[in-house]
Amino acid sequence: MEKKPSFMIIPSLLTPKSKGFLKLSSTNPHDQPLLYGNFLTDKRDKDVDTLLAAVRVVQSLARTEAFWKFNASFNTNVVPGCKQHSYDSDQYWKCALRALSLTFHHQVGTVKMGPKEDWGAVVDNKLRVYGVGRLRVADSSVIPFAIGAHTNAPAIMIGEKAADAIKDTWKEYL
Structure with missing residues (x-):
């Protein structure tokens, strides 16, 4: 990325449909349990669809006059592992969301x-x-x-x- 003033808007999935689980790693109560987040794994892909809709909202915000005043633009670096999809297509963003999503713990x-x-x-x-x-x-x-x-x-x-x-x-x- 170029060294210039920048900002990020990070959509957050507050009520995910995907469910993870917790598993004991051993019978020792001092051992840390295993936490499986299972992020973005709901059967109907509602979580990914919700995040995709959020990306589209952010893109529409970037096209407003308020953002134009600051020459706001998107980082268009293609996410590794998503190069097979046309940039900015729904398929691209679904791939990118799966690759880049993280938890807020x-x-x-x-x-x-x-x-x-x-x-x-x-x-x-x-x-x-x-x-x-x-x-x-x-x-x-x-x-x-x-x-x-x-x-x-x-x-x-x-x-x-x-x-x-x-x-x-x-x-x-x-």
């Missing part, structure tokens, strides 16, 4: 909260882990599905909920 649902009958639920509404005594999980991993916002505020609220639940459990000893 705000995963949710890896320790899903839900009723005991839900096969995917790990914790109850008091954040207690099913089948494990005296263990609770109090972070954004208990959020059962992706939310269309940053996870910081919900994580703080979950922490408050956990504090209330713990105080309620042990109130006779306090």
Whole structure:
């Protein structure tokens, strides 16, 4: 890239349809679990289609007078692995999106909260882990599905909920 003033607009997929999973790497509780994001793998390609629509919105913004005033232009370097597609075609962008997409590391649902009958639920509404005594999980991993916002505020609220639940459990000893 040339050394000149520049900026980026990065579309973000806030409510993906694709679902990943978490797997224990061993029986040792100190070993890190394996997290499989499975990004952009939903069967109907809705996630890629949503990001493609976002690319087209960004392109339309770049054609506005406000952007013209700054001589805004796109980086037209072809993404390696996508050269077989005509630049700017839907096929090109779908290939590029798969090659360039990354996570913002705000995963949710890896320790899903839900009723005991839900096969995917790990914790109850008091954040207690099913089948494990005296263990609770109090972070954004208990959020059962992706939310269309940053996870910081919900994580703080979950922490408050956990504090209330713990105080309620042990109130006779306090």
